[in-house]
Amino acid sequence: MNPTKNREVVTAADDTVAIVVISLSFVFVFLVVLLFVICYVMRKRNRKNRKPKEFIVRGPDHELANLRELPLHTAPESNTLYAINIVPTDSDIAKLPHFRRDQLMLTKFLGSGAFGEVFEGVAKNILSDSSGETKAAVKTLRKSASDHEKEEFLKEAVLMSNFKHDHILSLLGVCLDNDPQFIILELMEGGDLLSYLRTCRGMSTNSSSLCLTDLVKICVHVARGCKYLEREHFVHRDLAARNCLVSSKVPSEIVVKIGDFGLARDIYKSDYYRKEGEGLLPVRWMSPESLVDGIFTTQSDIWYVYV
Numbered sequence: 001m002n003p004t005k006n007r008e009v010v011t012a013a014d015d016t017v018a019i020v021v022i023s024l025s026f027v028f029v030f031l032v033v034l035l036f037v038i039c040y041v042m043r044k045r046n047r048k049n050r051k052p053k054e055f056i057v058r059g060p061d062h063e064l065a066n067l068r069e070l071p072l073h074t075a076p077e078s079n080t081l082y083a084i085n086i087v088p089t090d091s092d093i094a095k096l097p098h099f100r101r102d103q104l105m106l107t108k109f110l111g112s113g114a115f116g117e118v119f120e121g122v123a124k125n126i127l128s129d130s131s132g133e134t135k136a137a138v139k140t141l142r143k144s145a146s147d148h149e150k151e152e153f154l155k156e157a158v159l160m161s162n163f164k165h166d167h168i169l170s171l172l173g174v175c176l177d178n179d180p181q182f183i184i185l186e187l188m189e190g191g192d193l194l195s196y197l198r199t200c201r202g203m204s205t206n207s208s209s210l211c212l213t214d215l216v217k218i219c220v221h222v223a224r225g226c227k228y229l230e231r232e233h234f235v236h237r238d239l240a241a242r243n244c245l246v247s248s249k250v251p252s253e254i255v256v257k258i259g260d261f262g263l264a265r266d267i268y269k270s271d272y273y274r275k276e277g278e279g280l281l282p283v284r285w286m287s288p289e290s291l292v293d294g295i296f297t298t299q300s301d302i303w304y305v306y307v
Contacts, residue, residue, distance in 0.1 A: 088151075088158045096161055099126055099173030099184060106138060116141050116153070123184060126172050136172055139183040150181070157183050162232070167225035169245060169259035190246030190254060193218070197241065200251070214251045221256035229258070 108120040121138045125131050141153055160171040160183075175182035190196050200210045222244055229235070243260040247253070 088154045092158045093154065093176070096157055096176075097171065097173045099123065099175055101175045101178045101182075104136075104138065104175060104182070104184065110137065112142075116145075120187060121184075123172065126184065134172075135187045137185045137187045139185060140180045143180070145180065153181065153183070159234075160185075163228075165225065165228040166255070167221050167257050168228060169257045185259070188245035188247050188257065188259075190249050192242045193244040193246055193256060194241035196246045196249075196254075210251050214254070218254070218256050222258065225256075225258040 103124045103126070104121055105123075106119045106121045110118040110120055112118070117140055119138045119140070121136050122133050123136045124133055126134050126136065141149055145153075157171065157174050160169070163169075163171070169188070170186045171183065172186060173184040175184070197210075222239075225244075226239070238260065239258065243258065245257050245259045247255040247257070
């Protein structure tokens with residue numbers, strides 16, 4: 001057998017193996033690079049399509065608000081809500097208890113909020129044709145109120161006109177022909193519950209201090225108002241002590257009523273309300289599900305009461 005010929009065969013075989021190994025190496029490297037490129041492109045595309053996280057500060061408590069992720073836009077639910085973000089119709093406004101402006105006299109400034117002001121006034125024959133003069137609280141918007149705020153003002157009047165309960169603040173009438181417009185409410189002589197409790201805390205006389213029975217009565221009155229709102233499928237969304245009103249400064253005569261329905265919503269077709277878009281909300285008192293998911297229920301109203 002020729003040794004030279006054998007060496008040539010071995011060399012040719014080695015060359016073939018080397019070519020195969022090099023080719024497979026190139027294919028492997030090419031596949032790895034291709035896989036890396038595909039992963040990079042897909043990751044970049046997913047990152048572009050992903051919505052950025054947005055944070056809203058809904059009130060003075062900035063630190064707490066920034067710790068919670070409040071969605072601006074949420075997916076629509078299968079059971080849509082009734083009377084949400086709908087402008088009151090002419091029919092709704094016509095059903096309101098209209099009252100002539102010249103029959104109303106403003107007597108004292110009571111306070112102001114973010115968008116409105118409240119005055120004490122005297123309304124003539126507002127309860128009946130012969131009821132005479134009745135003290136009332138008159139709510140109005142500031143001069144610089146936007147069209148949206150005026151719309152929300154009308155919504156509140158329409159909303160309150162549906163309520164008839166001993167522990168819900170009563171709407172007596174509206175003055176809509178003047179600018180600014182007025183919402184006329186029953187006057188609660190004791191003021192808001194928060195101020196009332198703070199005042200009584202510093203009192204040592206028996207006539208002004210609150211006993212345990214009085215405190216329990218206050219809780220019962222608020223609970224009855226909450227029960228009524230739940231039965232009527234409404235969530236208040238700001239059921240704090242400052243939005244509950246006291247009828248008298250004498251503890252034995254007090255009746256507590258829920259008021260300020262500027263943030264209230266009808267949930268007739270669902271058992272919850274999902275907040276969408278920007279808005280001012282009481283961050284300090286909000287329940288966890290309201291903070292995290294923007295969902296408000298009658299249960300979250302109870303959270304407000306106990307906090």
